[in-house]
Each structure stands twice: as structure tokens, then as C-alpha cells.
């Protein structure tokens with residue numbers, strides 16, 4: 081079966097401008113990402129207006145680089161795909177209008193893609209550096225990112241059943257907030273991972289929100305516990321970025337305790353859900369899936385349960401165009417098309433229970 085052929089995919093939902101050329105939803109010809117992370121670090125977070133302007137500034141150079149790296153032409157392209165949501169309205173609009181123009185000018189169909197479906201389908205991308213098997217259905221997938229945390233079951237392509245989701249903060253959001261409390265730079269996720277790796281003691285234990293038998297998640301209690309502990313140890317209300325009075329060793333121990341709490345809940349619930357669904361593969365995706373401890377812990381637990389874990393390399397877990405091209409291949413085959421009236425859908429959901 082053909083799987084969409086060569087797709088030019090555009091991602092601009094948050095603070096990464098990504099354009100990729102992906103063949104059959106699996107082979108990456110090029111995947112260029114311009115990240116605004118350094119720019120937003122100064123503000124300690126994303127300023128939507130600033131993000132949209134940066135997408136405008138970078139989207140043409142990113143496209144030029146994607147073509148230069150791919151060695152293909154417009155004649156080879158079967159469709160233009162773009163993230164329609166969820167995400168920041170202004171950021172989404174830049175990518176959508178850019179993709180519309182390309183599709184119109186070159187006479188190609190336009191395929192709208194859900195950003196979260198992109199995070200899922202990153203698991204179907206091939207990797208030149210290592211052998212990655214394709215996930216086998218039924219799949220149970222954990223998507224953990226800056227704005228989302230959920231467990232979904234897939235019995236076939238494009239067929240989703242929501243098993244559970246966060247009732248408050250996303251896991252990435254918790255990493256970023258606690259990173260800030262610890263005085264670490266934005267974004268907190270990778271910083272906490274690095275700091276925690278330096279911990280020599282592992283006796284900080286933060287609470288886990290199990291929420292009974294449910295597959296839902298909650299991270300706000302953990303965040304509050306972390307804030308209280310940090311405030312008590314610094315004699316303040318929590319620290320601000322850059323001037324933590326905590327010693328580096330203590331930052332490492334607290335980061336480790338926090339990360340352990342998040343990873344423990346994510347891994348335990350994912351394996352329980354995968355067993356309940358009779359999954360043949362477990363998939364991990366979203367920006368927090370770049371976390372080494374989460375990857376290793378979930379891989380070991382899935383292996384022990386007889387269900388291999390498929391997780392993309394870290395650069396394909398954080399926002400990028402290739403993951404949109406991967407999902408678009410299946411959307412294209414299923415006949416999903418958008419007209420030139422395509423609009424941004426900032427709170428587009430992926431799945432229902």
C-alpha cells in the first residue's frame with residue numbers, strides 16, 4: 081500500500097518552526113527546525129506575540145534549508161501538510177497561511193494535521209542511526225509534552241480512544257515550573273534532567289498522585305509539594321530563575337526527587353494501561369519523551385511486560401516537521417483534505433473516551 085508518497089510538512093504550533101520532507105510517513109529526506117528556545121529563555125517562557133513574529137521571520141529560511149538538504153523537487157511532492165492545532169493561535173496561523181500558499185501555488189492538496197497526532201506518529205518514523213521497528217497494533221501510547229499529558233489506545237491507524245489525561249498541569253509544564261523554582265533556566269525539562277543526573281543521594285521523596293485505578297494524571301500536588309519544600313529550605317516563597325540560594329548538590333537532589341515522582345507515575349500507569357488493552361507495542365512521544373530516565377525506565381518496564389517500547393530519538397520527540405509529515409501520510413491516504421479556508425484550531429482535541 082502506498083502511504084502518501086512525499087509530503088512537505090509544516091509545523092509552527094508553539095515555539096519551533098519546523099519544515100520536513102517525509103516519504104511514505106517513514107523516511108525523512110530532510111527535517112529542519114528553527115527553535116526559539118533561547119529567545120524565550122530571557123522572558124522565562126513563551127510570549128505568544130513574539131513567537132508568531134519569529135515564525136514569520138524564520139519560515140522561509142527553514143523551507144529553503146529543507147529543500148537544500150532533501151535533494152527532491154516540487155514534482156516529487158504529493159501533498160503539503162500543516163499543523164492546524166492545538167497550539168498558539170498566532171503561531172499556528174503563520175504555518176497555516178504559509179502552507180496554504182505553497183499548496184495553491186504548486187497545485188498540491190493541503191492536508192491538515194493534529195499536532196498531537198504528529199507526536200504519536202513520530203514513532204513511525206525511520207531512524208538512520210538505529211533500527212526502529214514499526215509499532216504493532218494494538219498500541220498504547222503515552223504522550224507527554226509542554227501542554228498535554230495523556231494515554232491513548234490505537235487499534236488501527238488514525239483510530240484513538242482516550243484512556244486518561246491530566247486533570248491539571250501537563251508533565252512538561254510541571255518540569256518547567258519546578259525548574260523555575262529551583263532557579264534553573266527555561267525550559268526546565270532538560271535542565272532538571274541534567275541536574276538530577278548529578279545527584280549523589282536519592283532520598284528526596286515527593287508525593288505521587290495515583291488517583292485510584294484511573295489512567296488520569298495530576299501534577300499540581302507534586303508542584304505544590306516541591307514549592308513548599310524549596311520555600312522552607314530557602315526561607316522564602318520559592319526562588320526565581322538565576323539566583324537560587326540552594327546549593328548545587330541540593331538542587332540536584334530535589335530535581336532527582338521530582339523527576340522520580342513524575343517518571344514513577346507515568347511508567348506505572350502506562351504499563352497498567354498497556355496490559356489492560358492487550359497492547360503489542362507501547363509508544364512514547366512528546367517533548368518530555370526526550371527525558372532519558374523516562375525513556376529508559378519505560379523501555380525496561382515494557383520489555384519486562386513483553387511489549388516493546390517504540391520511542392523516537394529525542395530530536396523527533398520535541399516539536400518538528402517530520403512528525404507532522406508522518407501523520408499526514410496516513411491522513412492523506414484516508415482522504416483528509418483542507419481548503420484554502422483552513423483556520424487555526426488552538427484547542428483541537430485528539431481523542432475521546
Ligand SMILES: Nc1ncnc2c1ncn2[C@@H]1O[C@H](COP(=O)(O)OP(=O)(O)OP(=O)(O)O)[C@@H](O)[C@H]1O
Nearest residue numbers: 094225226227228252267269270367368370371399
Ligand atoms: N529532557 C527532558 N526532560 C523533561 N522534559 C523535557 C525534556 N526535554 C524537553 N522537555 C519538556 O518538553 C516540553 C516541550 O515539549 P513539546 O515541544 O512537545 O511541547 P509543546 O509543543 O510546547 O506542547 P504541546 O505539544 O503539548 O502543544 C517542555 O515542557 C520541556 O521542558
Ligand SMILES: [Mg+2]
Nearest residue numbers: 225367398399
Ligand atoms: Mg509539541
